[in-house]
Amino acid sequence: MELGQGYQNVFFVGIGGIGMSAIARWFHVNGYQVAGYDRTPTPLTAALQEEGIRIIFEDSRSAIPAGFSETSGTLVVFTPAIPKDSEILSYFRDSGFDLRKRSQILGLLAAEMTTIAIAGTHGKTTTSSMTAHIVRSSGINCAAFLGGITNNYQSNFLLNQPAANMKDVVCVVEADEFDRSFLTLFPHVAVVTSTDADHLDIYGNHNELLSSFQNFVDQVDRDGKFFLRKGLSLRGPANTYAYGLDEGDYHAGNIRVEAARFVFDIHTPSGIVRDIRLQAPGFHNVENAVAACAAALAVGVTHEQVRDGLNSFKGVKRRFEFVLEGPHVQIDDYAHHPAEIAAFLKSVKALYPGKPVTAVFQPHLFTRTRDFADGFAESLALADQIYLLDIYPARELPIEGVDAGMLLAKIPKQSKQLVGREELLELVKKSPPEILVTIGAGDIDKLVSPIKSILQPSNIP
Template sequence: MHFTSDWKYIYFVGIGGIGMSALARWFNTNGFSVAGYDRTPTTLTDSLEQENISVHFEDDVAHIPSGFLVDPTQTLVVYTPAVPANHQQMAYFRANGFTIQKRSQVLGWLTRNLRTIGVAGTHGKTTTSSMVAHLLRNAGINCTAFLGGITQNYGTNFLLNSPTETPEDIVCVVEADEFDRSFLTLYPDLAIVTSTDADHLDIYGEHDAVLESFRAYVKQIKPGGSLIMKRGLPVADSATADVQEYSLHEGDYHSRNLRIENARFVFDIVYPGGVIDHIAMQIPGYHNVENALAATAVALRVGVSPDQIRHGLHTYRGVKRRFEYILESRSKVFIDDYAHHPAEVEAFLSSVRALYPGRHLTAVFQPHLFTRTRDFADGFGQSLSLADRLLLLDIYPAREQPIEGVTSAMLLEKVSILDKSIVSKEELLEKLLNLDTDIVVTIGAGDIDKLVLPIKEVLVTPFTN
């Protein structure tokens, strides 16, 4: 971590992002002056400001604290690829000789001297990385973690290690993001790959390019390191050392005696050295059983005991917006999930079905990105048809401009169930108030999270027709 002595000020363009805010917290905790810009206030930016980090929301150089601009050699600028090309502050930094790095590059620098566990995958990496971090923290291992979601156990996306004179003794858990090939700045000791489905095709163009990126990531595992991957993924070759596989029912790590008790998944973990019996997890879902297998594999290699793993999985409470129970009573259940790819939507809805057989399921879905909706329309149509009723919101554009012909109406035609409709965000609450609902789920990666608490209020209102 010697590079950090070169900087006094760290400025973040896009500081409110989940990964950017974790990095900002690391620098702030370690004695640097930290400030940043983001487009809109959020609960994340509120938290940063409470930690005495200066955040502003106008793209104007005048809002940057003066100390950050005095000497370009003392200020490191960190940015997210989502920042538009015409951003005024970025133009100023470029024109005045500041050192500018992507978040992924800075994270690569930070982790180079630490024992690093990199968790990659088109789905499952946030839950799995936070699960690994919890298993280590629960076992008393000195670890730091940069996560892509807010852990329910710790209320943050960043865990800070205890001070030490020997950084190489710290275990660092990193969510390794394939977007924009960011994970290629990492050189992990232990790597998990959960999935390699086609995604981010606006960046990659085709699925083969996604796979090539994952293969390149795997090749960056440090000598003597290990790869733990979902069974059957085409990312390892004969030169990849120490590869072990996991899946629900087969592989070096798999489950047995999998069952549902009191709306929770209970199972044993079979691993090469034995069995960890009676795992009863607080977070449901077949996909989360697999995530637990991957987390167990790396935890055992770091020195966590089977009993500590059982206790850690018992006490792991999940991540905000990943199968998050908002309301749970005998008459009404409301779950919120971040799923934004057909495979994620299918895994989520299939697990809800398994937990609550025979009950009526209303899904509220907000598509994320025009390109993703276009590229996976058939898959979304199939996965969303697992619901009994679908309320479909407009597409959340994020960084994209509209694409002609790519609309929620186009997507709705792909859904085979009869009880389906397009609803605006403004109409949704009244619509739900006048529907007889049983199980309600909200799904999506856009701004649908802002509707979660208002929906909860509607659902607890006595039903009136």
């Protein structure tokens, strides 16, 4: 690969990000010396360290490992999520290092292979993970750069087998619209799952976001295929197909719930893939499975291999993840947009009709909470009891008047409450919910294990 010539060391600023970590793993397994910085330790950074990647958690030039502080032979990869005043990033920039955005590196890697790119404001992580598993399990030489930890592989990165011609390798990429990152990709097959307003702190308005998605679609290979969720207004190449839950060129049929799982068929222009029993539940995941089926068929996977792949797909960490099943059910989900929350809660209700659902939600970003407060309030109201945590700021500074209390006041529900972490655990212990879901993209996942411990049958009188 042209990018790799002349480099022995690669340093990642923001290595703990899900997308950054996948690329870091690629360089590591391909013989480069890899190190990185992130703000706080996480299970993901711990996994990288166990694999032999050096990570520092101090934003200081002096903390950079020996061998990575010289411009010669060192490539620096950074994520736009890192604050611009980061001391480490400033040092690399001011010292004349070769700096590349994560998206630029991903684009260069993907260009070597036959790429399937999955884009969308929501649904892309599960859809890309499903697609990668179907392709990989079919026997096709496959690489994947994903936005979540797959339960089948316990990784967000799949390494391909060596190939004489890299175009024989299918690369499945989660195409991220944040900071227009997906515009570095020129895929042979593409999927767009959704174009709802999001990342308005980057785009300013919904029309700019839509324009960026159109630019992405315009980069799809003219001889390739494009799969668009039915109802989205994007112009694709000649081989453009619509898909959906119950309509489109590709769609699901005979959907039913059996033993708290969704069972269905997928109708395609080339026939019907019957009796899919999805371990990743939810109406939205049925629709994601339809998109993954379409993308996999486009690179030569058979109907039988699609069914086998979907039936053996175990889901993605924090995407409708069953933490506990039994007398008390606990489900964890990464949803952080009103449409995602509504889809998630509707599916939980469908799986457990008539049973009360307790939702714990951590809003993500002040700007997103401000921009979609009414939508969040409406979607959260689908739950029977709502516990609201403080906003997770991520890369942002507080905005006056925007807080969890503002959002709570908008939720048209009587059973709602602002809670701190310890207070939440005490409430769960005092009155264990029959069905409890944790929702959010911040660090709410740190509460999953403590809640599980409380809800274990052996701990409930």
